[in-house]
Amino acid sequence: EAGVTQFPSHSVIEKGQTVTLRCDPISGHDNLYWYRRVMGKEIKFLLHFVKESKQDESGMPNNRFLAERTGGTYSTLKVQPAELEDSGVYFCASSQGGTAAWGIQYFGAGTRLSVL
């Protein structure tokens, strides 16, 4: 079974540019999460999808960030325009629905974003 896949693994862009990160969850996982870890800080929740619907986007930093999950499969996270403070590692995770699997998330290896 394929795990959670994220790409690119690294992205280096200049301030003001646009970057789109992609996450392919495990097939059949309805829940998809985005997280960010800024250097030296803890991993922070950004948002949670259930299928194609945003269940909770309270962690999104501002309106420069836009997440989508078309058709309830893969998800993209776009940053436009990027700022220096957006640098960090962006993680995606997915999980099944249901009680037994509740809370168990499968993580991708992350995308390291550097904004210069």
Next chain:
Amino acid sequence: AQSVTQLDSHVSVSEGTPVLLRCNYSSSYSPSLFWYVQHPNKGLQLLLKYTSAATLVKGINGFEAEFKKSETSFHLTKPSAHMSDAAEYFCVGYPTGGFKTIFGAGTRLFVKA
């Protein structure tokens, strides 16, 4: 505010000696607590989870954690460290009925030969 606190940013042990990674949580939780491990350039991997069925939880690779409500703690232990245990460990919690995952700051474990 709900929080998860990992008390040590770095822990260094010798191979074959016990491992203790400490985690406290805020008491307002009806806690679901997890430990995850991240090896370099890999995604986080679940070690174990506590969801109130038993206070002592056994996980993969010989790790276990004990939930102590009186101390609001969920420390991770392993009797004998192996070189392959060197990684970063995260204590993770969920608020009651929610999915807004809350991470501790992480503890980096070093294992000396």
